[in-house]
Amino acid sequence: MADASLGLWTVPLAVFGGAIRVSTPFLFVSLGECITERSGRINLGLEGTLVMGAMSAYGISYLSGSPWLGVLAAGMTGALFGALHAGICSLPRVNDIAVGIALMLLGTGLAFFLGKPLIEPTAARLPAIDFGWWSDIPQLRAALRINVLFLIGVAIAPLLYWAFRTTRWGLLIRTAGESADAARAMGHSVLLIRLRATMIGGFLAGIGGSFLSLFYPGSWNEGLSSGQGITAVALVIFARWDPMLCLWASLAFGGAAALGPALQSVGITSGYHLFNAAPYILTLAIMIITCSPKRTLTGAPAELSITR
Amino acid sequence: MTTEAAESVEAAGVAPAADPGFLQRYGASIEYILIPGAALVGALAVFGGFIALYGKNPLDLYFYMYYGAFGTWFSWQNTLTRAAPLILTALCTALPAQLGMVIIGGEGALLIGALSATSAALALQGAAPIVVQIAMVIAGMIGGGLWITLSGGLRQYRGVNETISSLLLVYIALAILNHLVEGPMRDPASLNKPSTREIGAANMIGTIPGTDVHWGLVFGLVAAIAAYILIYHTTFGFAARVAGGNIRAAKIVGLSVGKLIMTVCFLAGSSAGLAGMIEVAAVQGRTNANLAAGYGFTGILVAFLARQNPLAIIPVAILLGGISASGGLLQRRLGLPDASVLVLQGIIFVFVLASDALYGRIGFLKGKS
Numbered sequence: 259m260a261d262a263s264l265g266l267w268t269v270p271l272a273v274f275g276g277a278i279r280v281s282t283p284f285l286f287v288s289l290g291e292c293i294t295e296r297s298g299r300i301n302l303g304l305e306g307t308l309v310m311g312a313m314s315a316y317g318i319s320y321l322s323g324s325p326w327l328g329v330l331a332a333g334m335t336g337a338l339f340g341a342l343h344a345g346i347c348s349l350p351r352v353n354d355i356a357v358g359i360a361l362m363l364l365g366t367g368l369a370f371f372l373g374k375p376l377i378e379p380t381a382a383r384l385p386a387i388d389f390g391w392w393s394d395i396p397q398l399r400a401a402l403r404i405n406v407l408f409l410i411g412v413a414i415a416p417l418l419y420w421a422f423r424t425t426r427w428g429l430l431i432r433t434a435g436e437s438a439d440a441a442r443a444m445g446h447s448v449l450l451i452r453l454r455a456t457m458i459g460g461f462l463a464g465i466g467g468s469f470l471s472l473f474y475p476g477s478w479n480e481g482l483s484s485g486q487g488i489t490a491v492a493l494v495i496f497a498r499w500d501p502m503l504c505l506w507a508s509l510a511f512g513g514a515a516a517l518g519p520a521l522q523s524v525g526i527t528s529g530y531h532l533f534n535a536a537p538y539i540l541t542l543a544i545m546i547i548t549c550s551p552k553r554t555l556t557g558a559p560a561e562l563s564i565t566r
Numbered sequence: 567m568t569t570e571a572a573e574s575v576e577a578a579g580v581a582p583a584a585d586p587g588f589l590q591r592y593g594a595s596i597e598y599i600l601i602p603g604a605a606l607v608g609a610l611a612v613f614g615g616f617i618a619l620y621g622k623n624p625l626d627l628y629f630y631m632y633y634g635a636f637g638t639w640f641s642w643q644n645t646l647t648r649a650a651p652l653i654l655t656a657l658c659t660a661l662p663a664q665l666g667m668v669i670i671g672g673e674g675a676l677l678i679g680a681l682s683a684t685s686a687a688l689a690l691q692g693a694a695p696i697v698v699q700i701a702m703v704i705a706g707m708i709g710g711g712l713w714i715t716l717s718g719g720l721r722q723y724r725g726v727n728e729t730i731s732s733l734l735l736v737y738i739a740l741a742i743l744n745h746l747v748e749g750p751m752r753d754p755a756s757l758n759k760p761s762t763r764e765i766g767a768a769n770m771i772g773t774i775p776g777t778d779v780h781w782g783l784v785f786g787l788v789a790a791i792a793a794y795i796l797i798y799h800t801t802f803g804f805a806a807r808v809a810g811g812n813i814r815a816a817k818i819v820g821l822s823v824g825k826l827i828m829t830v831c832f833l834a835g836s837s838a839g840l841a842g843m844i845e846v847a848a849v850q851g852r853t854n855a856n857l858a859a860g861y862g863f864t865g866i867l868v869a870f871l872a873r874q875n876p877l878a879i880i881p882v883a884i885l886l887g888g889i890s891a892s893g894g895l896l897q898r899r900l901g902l903p904d905a906s907v908l909v910l911q912g913i914i915f916v917f918v919l920a921s922d923a924l925y926g927r928i929g930f931l932k933g934k935s
Contacts, residue, residue: 357916539738
């Protein structure tokens, strides 16, 4: 009934709701990666961290009954993977991109291994806040059921923006990313700064994973993340390492990713898989438009191997 | 001083084993075997510990892994069958690596190669099998080749990072494959598992006589040897390695880096595309989602473990083919999840990368000058 009255408006509404729901993992991973990359390292392993986070959050939530403990566990797992990445990368002549690929494989493998018994049971899920109580339209109410993690993510973005600009901590990270020599000359250990930055990045990416298993789609299975982690890493590049732009880009991506299911809900099923690939195509398109072979990207940390 | 030097030269002449130059000359080669070998042993030890924590006996694990991979003629054949696509997808990472590029999209090229090969076979129904097979090889190689050339071109002409673009292209390739097998190319008879129509039993490439190993293994071996010759014994390969070592030097001596990148990426993609063609023409007989079995991703590991050397890829691919062949046995006998192979691969990868730090640092291999 409501379907009929809304007609094709269901699609933009579902895309809007999807933008909020689907964007959260993108948001957390990209903010995390933003911190790591600002310190001069790239962690491609966040795809694995995301899946590990999703699995551990689901497991802990199932065992303890508290989804928030699950979120915390996901963050800790992510930080652990971040520490592993930073630890290996601090060895001489080890390539951070390759280590990222390795941890992507290890993280996914480990999550599938340990998560095998978790496919059946149902864990306690994260609650949502109902912002749509004033409306009678069920679709609008569904779109406005917003998870707390999303709000936290939205709050972290400006906080990070401010921290990079004005705090000593932000300055240290940026110094390590722009010139390791300068940071060393100031008497700081670049490896230590990067270790912390990668661990915080992993922590956030793990939380992004917990959103996947504990809120939307809200269960644990092996197809939970298909490239959201890597898309988020690419997103940081065209967000020019700016946390606020990461926020807007994540929302755009969430919307793109919600397009397929939204169209399916109004009966347009042909090309479903192609619409599902929309975020990847969008990432690629934006990278093609914004990158240039002639100059390094504005805002790129000078120490980053991906831009050299 | 002079007499001492003369004496040592004489001693070296008398006893070649004590030749002080031996380690200097071969130290580097020994390192290339010893260090990845040690990394492998370390990874196996850690994985054993992990399995012990899981409540299984690591010794059983090692036994079943060996048995399932190389213990019987049957397991050898299983191993070699899996090694064939791994050799080809590893080349997809190893060839661009000569130019200093990190391409991890072999899985995408494999899928596109499989789709192209299947399309060619379906378009040529009724033609002589040999014609169909040749058309499949060509279509698979061109399809996969163009797919990776896309990443190479984006890197060269738009400055887009090739690692990320090639991985994004994997997901796009998978979406295209799913779209086609569930839509335009779907065989209406395939109900549970949407697939294309079958290419026909006559067009399958069959097995090497006397074995159950399909001809894909020979394709892989030939491709690896050809890649080795191309890189180490031709001017083209030399130019590629120069460009990989120092891009400015390459430009100064007048090498066309863009052309090198595009050609190498095409060759890399076409070998992964060939893997896709083989999986269709020797195993599946049609295209469906089964093709995304992760050969492309394991190929990345093979390439890194082989230190991007096409010849070394062959034994490494057999080794990792063996590990994945033993996965079924580990599942049945030890009750381990099928993801254990992925975990082991991940651990090996981490160890191999960390072991990069050891090169040139092992005291006794340096030799005394």
